[in-house]
Amino acid sequence: MPAAEEVVATYLIETYLPLDQAAEAIAGEQSTGTFVKVARETSELRERFAARVLSVAEIAPTGNADLPGATGTGRKRSAEVRIAFGLDNFGPSLPNLLAAVAGNLFELRQLAGIRLLDLDLPPAFTERYPGPQYGVRGTRKLLDRPEGVLLGTIVKPSIGLPPEELRLLVRELAEAGIDFIKDDELMGNPPHSPLAERVAVVTEELDKVAARTGRRPMYAFNITDDLDRMASNHDLVRAAGGTCVMACVNLIGFTGLAWLRERCALPIHGHRAMTGVYTRAPQLGIDYVAWSKLARLAGADHLHTNGLSNKFYETDEEVLRSINAVRTPMLGGYETLPVLSSGQTPGLAPETYRRTDTTDLLVLAGGGIHGHPGGSAAGVAAMRAAWCAATSGQDLHAAARDVPALQQALDTFGGPRPAARDDAAGGARG
Amino acid sequence: MPAAEEVVATYLIETYLPLDQAAEAIAGEQSTGTFVKVARETSELRERFAARVLSVAEIAPTGNADLPGATGTGRKRSAEVRIAFGLDNFGPSLPNLLAAVAGNLFELRQLAGIRLLDLDLPPAFTERYPGPQYGVRGTRKLLDRPEGVLLGTIVKPSIGLPPEELRLLVRELAEAGIDFIKDDELMGNPPHSPLAERVAVVTEELDKVAARTGRRPMYAFNITDDLDRMASNHDLVRAAGGTCVMACVNLIGFTGLAWLRERCALPIHGHRAMTGVYTRAPQLGIDYVAWSKLARLAGADHLHTNGLSNKFYETDEEVLRSINAVRTPMLGGYETLPVLSSGQTPGLAPETYRRTDTTDLLVLAGGGIHGHPGGSAAGVAAMRAAWCAATSGQDLHAAARDVPALQQALDTFGGPRPAARDDAAGGARG
Numbered sequence: 001m002p003a004a005e006e007v008v009a010t011y012l013i014e015t016y017l018p019l020d021q022a023a024e025a026i027a028g029e030q031s032t033g034t035f036v037k038v039a040r041e042t043s044e045l046r047e048r049f050a051a052r053v054l055s056v057a058e059i060a061p062t063g064n065a066d067l068p069g070a071t072g073t074g075r076k077r078s079a080e081v082r083i084a085f086g087l088d089n090f091g092p093s094l095p096n097l098l099a100a101v102a103g104n105l106f107e108l109r110q111l112a113g114i115r116l117l118d119l120d121l122p123p124a125f126t127e128r129y130p131g132p133q134y135g136v137r138g139t140r141k142l143l144d145r146p147e148g149v150l151l152g153t154i155v156k157p158s159i160g161l162p163p164e165e166l167r168l169l170v171r172e173l174a175e176a177g178i179d180f181i182k183d184d185e186l187m188g189n190p191p192h193s194p195l196a197e198r199v200a201v202v203t204e205e206l207d208k209v210a211a212r213t214g215r216r217p218m219y220a221f222n223i224t225d226d227l228d229r230m231a232s233n234h235d236l237v238r239a240a241g242g243t244c245v246m247a248c249v250n251l252i253g254f255t256g257l258a259w260l261r262e263r264c265a266l267p268i269h270g271h272r273a274m275t276g277v278y279t280r281a282p283q284l285g286i287d288y289v290a291w292s293k294l295a296r297l298a299g300a301d302h303l304h305t306n307g308l309s310n311k312f313y314e315t316d317e318e319v320l321r322s323i324n325a326v327r328t329p330m331l332g333g334y335e336t337l338p339v340l341s342s343g344q345t346p347g348l349a350p351e352t353y354r355r356t357d358t359t360d361l362l363v364l365a366g367g368g369i370h371g372h373p374g375g376s377a378a379g380v381a382a383m384r385a386a387w388c389a390a391t392s393g394q395d396l397h398a399a400a401r402d403v404p405a406l407q408q409a410l411d412t413f414g415g416p417r418p419a420a421r422d423d424a425a426g427g428a429r430g
Numbered sequence: 431m432p433a434a435e436e437v438v439a440t441y442l443i444e445t446y447l448p449l450d451q452a453a454e455a456i457a458g459e460q461s462t463g464t465f466v467k468v469a470r471e472t473s474e475l476r477e478r479f480a481a482r483v484l485s486v487a488e489i490a491p492t493g494n495a496d497l498p499g500a501t502g503t504g505r506k507r508s509a510e511v512r513i514a515f516g517l518d519n520f521g522p523s524l525p526n527l528l529a530a531v532a533g534n535l536f537e538l539r540q541l542a543g544i545r546l547l548d549l550d551l552p553p554a555f556t557e558r559y560p561g562p563q564y565g566v567r568g569t570r571k572l573l574d575r576p577e578g579v580l581l582g583t584i585v586k587p588s589i590g591l592p593p594e595e596l597r598l599l600v601r602e603l604a605e606a607g608i609d610f611i612k613d614d615e616l617m618g619n620p621p622h623s624p625l626a627e628r629v630a631v632v633t634e635e636l637d638k639v640a641a642r643t644g645r646r647p648m649y650a651f652n653i654t655d656d657l658d659r660m661a662s663n664h665d666l667v668r669a670a671g672g673t674c675v676m677a678c679v680n681l682i683g684f685t686g687l688a689w690l691r692e693r694c695a696l697p698i699h700g701h702r703a704m705t706g707v708y709t710r711a712p713q714l715g716i717d718y719v720a721w722s723k724l725a726r727l728a729g730a731d732h733l734h735t736n737g738l739s740n741k742f743y744e745t746d747e748e749v750l751r752s753i754n755a756v757r758t759p760m761l762g763g764y765e766t767l768p769v770l771s772s773g774q775t776p777g778l779a780p781e782t783y784r785r786t787d788t789t790d791l792l793v794l795a796g797g798g799i800h801g802h803p804g805g806s807a808a809g810v811a812a813m814r815a816a817w818c819a820a821t822s823g824q825d826l827h828a829a830a831r832d833v834p835a836l837q838q839a840l841d842t843f844g845g846p847r848p849a850a851r852d853d854a855a856g857g858a859r860g
Contacts, residue, residue, distance in 0.1 A: 031616065032587050039800060040595055041587040049590035049622075065495030067710050069743025088622050089589050095654050095681035096618035099703050103615055103678075106706030107742035128656070157462050157471045159519050160479035165470055185533055186461065188526035192479075192518050224525050226558070227657070227689040248533075251525035253683025259657040273529050276536030280497050281711035312537035313499025370469060 014113030016072025261299030444543030446502025
């Protein structure tokens with residue numbers, strides 16, 4: 001076990017050099033080293049501050065392409081490498097941590113592949129970063145939904161909807177009993193639909209529906225913007241009685257998110273736009289497991305994980321690993337709600353439930369609700385019925401006999417997915 | 431020419447689908463589209479808000495590996511694609527711009543390769559983002575160096591140097607006539623060497639040397655940290671009479687940098703730690719040309735470009751392209767000083783000067799100065815002599831006859847690089 005005052009980073013490395021030599025190149029570059037021995041670099045200094053290679057475990061060849069510029073010849077080897085960095089090198093600071101565990105190492109010639117897979121952080125980080133303020137339980141409490149999957153949608157069309165049209169859409173969705181509605185990540189505070197106008201019409205409609213039905217959906221307003229503006233956006237939402245804000249984690253950075261968390265009174269819905277730039281090249285980047293830990297530390301109450309059979313590149317196995325990552329406790333807490341989205345339809349409910357084995361999920365359907373032939377309200381009814389059936393073990397086709405909206409959805413978007421699908425091949429180019 | 435109210439993004443795409451279809455997938459995902467047609471998505475709305483594919487220019491096959499999850503069969507094609515996004519979709523906001531031009535598109539299955547190459551921004555951005563406060567001219571003025579290459583170094587060892595040792599090193603470097611000294615990016619505000627202590631000893635030494643010699647080098651204190659702390663760090667540096675702060679652009683994000691710029695009185699030395707995660711996989715990411723435009727817009731006065739024959743993965747051609755990118759005026763200004771570093775030695779001066787054809791460069795040598803057998807002061811003298819010779823057309827070996835420190839440097843780090851080196855093969859795995 002690493003000592004409490006260390007950060008342990010786990011990497012995938014691929015190299016034409018001896019594995020130990022490549023691992024030491026990372027440890028050197030990211031702590032005391034430069035390309036020549038320099039004055040004042042005493043052995044005592046190195047002993048205290050040098051990063052230490054804890055383990056180098058060779059794995060089977062990955063088949064990944066080489067990164068450009070890699071040195072060495074012969075056979076490429078791959079390994080999982082664990083490196084310990086003394087906390088004293090940077091202190092419990094997210095950006096300074098990143099300088100060490102992810103700074104220049106992606107550029108090292110010694111490596112033909114380099115990916116940060118995971119991070120084990122010492123408790124000192126909990127003192128600076130309080131993490132999610134609401135998480136799963138706080139969100140359920142605000143929604144008055146103590147159990148069951150939380151069901152949500154994204155406003156579609158993504159952009160361009162005039163506020164008065166948004167009003168009608170929100171009314172329809174709220175009356176249909178949806179738990180959660182969010183702005184698209186493309187909808188910030190643009191000239192054609194200022195956030196202040198959207199907040200005004202949405203909160204007014206939600207109040208009206210709440211007065212009639214006793215249920216007030218959570219609406220995540222996208223407050224992503226330059227930081228001072230984002231703080232003002234938050235204050236605007238809060239003053240109007242809004243109950244959630246959305247921030248695109250990568251677009252404001254982990255530091256921007258941590259800064260927001262310090263001045264935020266509402267759950268932060270963490271959107272993952274641009275995460276693909278870190279995750280999609282298998283031989284480079286930052287794995288979702290490490291990425292999501294940083295986002296949770298910075299304070300994300302909800303975090304997008306993608307969903308099964310999504311329209312993007314990830315396989316179901318990868319999505320399930322992301323959902324699991326977000327749900328795994330870290331540093332004794334940091335409870336964040338996984339958000340499943342992208343191409344989600346009623347037919348995916350049984351398989352999603354079977355494979356996640358939890359209802360602590362926020363499942364968002366955009367097109368899968370708004371594209372319902374009976375309209376958005378029918379789309380909500382179909383999703384709700386599908387999840388009720390899935391969690392009670394009822395067959396979707398049987399459930400659809402009592403709920404025409406569900407039958408229509410299955411006819412339009414496809415029926416329940418076969419449970420035995422081979423996920424390993426799920427996302428591969430056919 | 432695009433209309434003034436549009437952003438034009440240029441991408442490299444690689445796909446097994448028809449090129450037009452893949453380009454339209456980006457435009458759709460990043461503006462009005464979802465995976466099904468939805469209610470309220472009127473043709474008027476699409477007309478006004480949909481991103482438009484301006485051009486699709488097929489290029490020769492790249493040889494890049496496929497990104498995982500790519501759909502389609504047959505032959506992979508590659509193209510440079512230009513897409514116009516209406517500014518009305520997001521307004522002149524850096525994070526909201528990124529949601530559109532770089533949001534989910536890296537995850538699209540339609541693409542086997544996707545890289546943001548360049549961005550053309552409309553003048554509206556200049557109103558929100560003032561950009562570099564000092565740039566090349568402001569930095570020269572602060573340094574009282576109206577012409578010639580600016581010569582700098584990085585404190586080495588990177589971390590662990592006690593403040594009193596730092597004092598001696600700074601004294602030695604300043605007395606040797608260096609223009610610029612910077613903290614390593616690994617040295618933030620750690621427990622073992624608090625920034626306040628470093629600022630105190632460094633500024634005291636610089637004042638003493640300035641009193642003796644009339645020359646005060648610029649010292650870039652690494653203020654990178656959580657944002658409120660970073661602002662305090664800046665105030666600390668400024669109050670002590672410091673003349674430069676360093677921020678790691680990717681670790682605080684473009685929004686964090688823009689936020690710093692608003693409250694910053696000093697030149698911002700923009701470090702590029704972690705840029706490799708965006709640039710190194712040729713089939714994915716954000717090219718340095720686009721990346722550096724965003725960093726300049728956010729206010730970087732200096733921007734690391736890497737140097738020739740660097741210890742990292744980039745070829746000389748790529749480095750020269752980056753230097754050129756930073757030096758190319760954008761939006762009528764945004765003048766940023768390129769910073770060449772990594773493995774820089776006196777022997778590289780003639781070739782660097784020949785190929786950049788400018789002295790508006792800040793050239794940093796870390797090991798190339800501190801690793802000099804005669805010590806850091808001799809290292810500075812050697813670099814200065816080499817650049818004097820290079821810019822006056824003198825042969826380095828001839829210059830070394832009058833400057834023993836230069837001769838020692840050439841003996842230790844290698845002589846002048848042959849001018850005819852083939853750069854295309856420069857960084858390839860041998």
